[in-house]
Amino acid sequence: MTTSPLLAIQGLRAAYGKIEALKGVDVAINAGEIVALIGANGAGKSTLMMTIFGKPRARAGQILYEGRDITDVPTHEIAHLRIAQSPEGRRIFPRMSVAENLQMGADATECTEAEREATLQRVFTLFPRLKERYDQRGGTLSGGEQQMLAIGRALMSRPRLLLLDEPSLGLAPLIARQIFDAIRTLNRQDGLTVLIVEQNANHALKLAHRGYVMVNGLITLAGTGAELLQRPEIRAAYLEGGRHG
Numbered sequence: 001m002t003t004s005p006l007l008a009i010q011g012l013r014a015a016y017g018k019i020e021a022l023k024g025v026d027v028a029i030n031a032g033e034i035v036a037l038i039g040a041n042g043a044g045k046s047t048l049m050m051t052i053f054g055k056p057r058a059r060a061g062q063i064l065y066e067g068r069d070i071t072d073v074p075t076h077e078i079a080h081l082r083i084a085q086s087p088e089g090r091r092i093f094p095r096m097s098v099a100e101n102l103q104m105g106a107d108a109t110e111c112t113e114a115e116r117e118a119t120l121q122r123v124f125t126l127f128p129r130l131k132e133r134y135d136q137r138g139g140t141l142s143g144g145e146q147q148m149l150a151i152g153r154a155l156m157s158r159p160r161l162l163l164l165d166e167p168s169l170g171l172a173p174l175i176a177r178q179i180f181d182a183i184r185t186l187n188r189q190d191g192l193t194v195l196i197v198e199q200n201a202n203h204a205l206k207l208a209h210r211g212y213v214m215v216n217g218l219i220t221l222a223g224t225g226a227e228l229l230q231r232p233e234i235r236a237a238y239l240e241g242g243r244h245g
């Protein structure tokens with residue numbers, strides 16, 4: 001049995017020109033975990049996810065995946081490592097059908113026809129709406145359906161590690177709950193490891209086994225989801241009296 005994390009990020013720095021977005025970040029994700037990353041606007045959460053995919057490139061530090069240094073692996077090869085992401089703002093292909101969007105996900109990695117079909121059926125079980133809308137153009141889906149499609153597309157590449165950037169953003173509470181339920185199901189039934197970025201700290205920390213708080217390009221707090229939910233500074237900053245509850 002291995003004790004090293006599935007993903008270990010150590011001393012990671014990244015910048016956009018002179019803007020330092022990550023200033024030395026340490027994050028570890030164990031196989032089978034859901035880990036939440038929370039923090040205010042501009043903290044660097046999306047940058048952390050994108051740096052795993054090499055855009056932007058790390059300026060310092062290391063990203064280890066299954067013990068292997070993937071810091072300099074080209075972006076297009078990351079999917080072959082069975083890492084997938086659903087980026088902020090969904091970014092599905094609006095002119096393509098649901099079917100074609102899902103096929104794009106499947107094309108990111110090699111799989112047999114039987115594997116592709118089984119994965120598609122799994123996505124339909126999680127998100128029956130996508131089956132109903134199979135031939136419809138992505139751009140005509142509702143916001144919640146587009147989020148389901150973005151996650152479904154990521155799943156079609158059959159990842160071991162799924163990175164989700166603000167999956168509940170802009171969604172009605174009922175739809176957001178469906179998304180969170182699907183993530184929990186994928187983790188429990190399929191053993192999928194998940195890193196989830198969320199401004200909805202309450203939901204994310206209830207869903208996650210562990211969480212990290214990012215402030216201004218640095219991790220300032222880490223703990224189990226339950227621990228972080230109890231912390232006064234978390235409650236004050238992210239949970240009480242506002243849109244994050």
Ligand SMILES: Nc1ncnc2c1ncn2[C@@H]1O[C@H](COP(=O)(O)OP(=O)(O)OP(=O)(O)O)[C@@H](O)[C@H]1O
Pocket residue numbers: 016019020021039040041042043044045046047048088199
């Ligand atoms: N393409 C870019 N060019 C220049 N600066 C950028 C770019 N993307 C992000 N930044 C800056 O990097 C910092 C971190 O941004 P990032 O998008 O990672 O934050 P975030 O935590 O995801 O915020 P949010 O919760 O608003 O999505 C911010 O100061 C932002 O202005």
Ligand SMILES: [Mg+2]
Pocket residue numbers: 045046047088165
């Ligand atoms: Mg972001």
